[in-house]
Amino acid sequence: MSTSRDLLGEVVNAVGRRPAPPREDYEYVLESAMAAWRRKVRSRRRRRWALAIAASAAIAAVGGATLLRWLPPRGLMPVVAVTAVIRADVTIRAPRERDWHPLQPSAEVAAGSRLRTGARAGLALRLDDGTSVRLDSRSELELQSATTMRLLSGTLYVDSGPADHSSAHLRIETSTGTATDVGTIFEVRAEPGRLRVRVREGRVQVDASHSATHIESVAGEELELNDSGVPRHRRFAPTDPAWAWAEALSSPGDVENRPLLPFLAWVARETGRKLQFQGPEVEAHAREVVLHGKTRDLTPLQALDLMLSTTDLEYMLSADEAIVIRRRFE
């Protein structure tokens, strides 16, 4: 037998194409599967509407104290988020419960839940529309719904996707004011009598709770607001080291066999930098690269180091806040 023969190719060729299921079986199963899928989609929508209507009716009919009796049981509250990353001591208090319990990885978080992080803890949540919400250490957050959260104390980071993202705007309420995203990356810090908003990308609308102050804060800016509604602006770079706590709670997911380009875009977004290639040839080459390995528990730049080490590419951080991808020179 000649060593130049492609035996694997011969085996696959000899086995031939796998038999396709009969067309009538495809149609038969498709009809049932589609009906099951539509029932599921309808039931989820109905449940959300029913909860909204029930809550509205209850609010209109009875006072706040009586309302508690009519709220849906905890198990029926809609799920608004799933835990993506948990670091150290993170606890949850489910709606209408008094006790706090450790939050489990990949747990569903229902509307009305409260989350609390310990001294060295951190939490990343993923909302239904893909928005990433991260809670720094010593923070407490109440998820009122899929679009409204109340930051009781501490620091919260939100990445709601690019500015053309079509999802509903996310509102972060604090005692001092409310921050509403307009397709952006931003951080909100709540302290007694003070609200701080840092915008990394896009814009954020800030409305004071105790005055008629309405301000828009833009990328590269920090805004502070006190209970008197007096704003104070200052520059705050998207690459400032103070964003590190949020980067440490990011995850690109499973990158095995995934293309390099979306991974690079993720690193750039997580580090507040632009992505550049040292010429079109490098960009064309990068489009061909497929990733292998795991990035668990690595920061975005550590993950980038690791992933590029298996390729003939490398990166540098430029003075104008870009990640520049170039060929590695031995």
Next chain:
Amino acid sequence: MSPLHSDWAVSRRILAGDEAAFRALFDEYFPRLYRFALARLGGNREHARELVQLTFCKAFERLDSYRGESSLYGWFCQICRNCIADQGRDRMRELDYRTGAEEDATLEQILESLRAPAADEPESQLWRAELVHLIQTALDCLPGHYSDVLEWKYVDGLSVKEIGDRLAIGPKAAESCLTRARAAFRDAIAAVGGSVDWLAQVMGDIA
């Protein structure tokens, strides 16, 4: 937010009512699950169809419990296995019920038998048919598009560029994908004590 497409994101799009996502998933999974079920139900087409129908219905009913911790196809396969086990309890005698472990053992036994081919021609043909069927089942279990890539290359004779066009990737990425598909197939065969070189020889001898 991770920009990488994940099975979890696909499941959420389907739950949100995205029909294109639903159709893409159904078209990709239906043939694989059908063959998966058929192999475990003694080739009974009617039972396979009912079982796959049940699998899809249960999977969509429970889709919001999928957490993205395993591949979505693996999650569907697990539901299919559970459905077979449920039916197996009710109709163990009626169905030719086999677990995955038993199937692996069968492949191993067939490989062993083929190492000393029977002189009897019809028996050899029967073994070959069984071997072809089990290798096709192994191809279905390869991750991602690996089995399609191998078929496109070695059965349909597509070039690397044409494979890349089908996967919407460049030729170098397609070449890399083909290399990994070949390695995955070799690993699958080696896992049950066979080798590609020996398989090629046996299939040539019996053909």
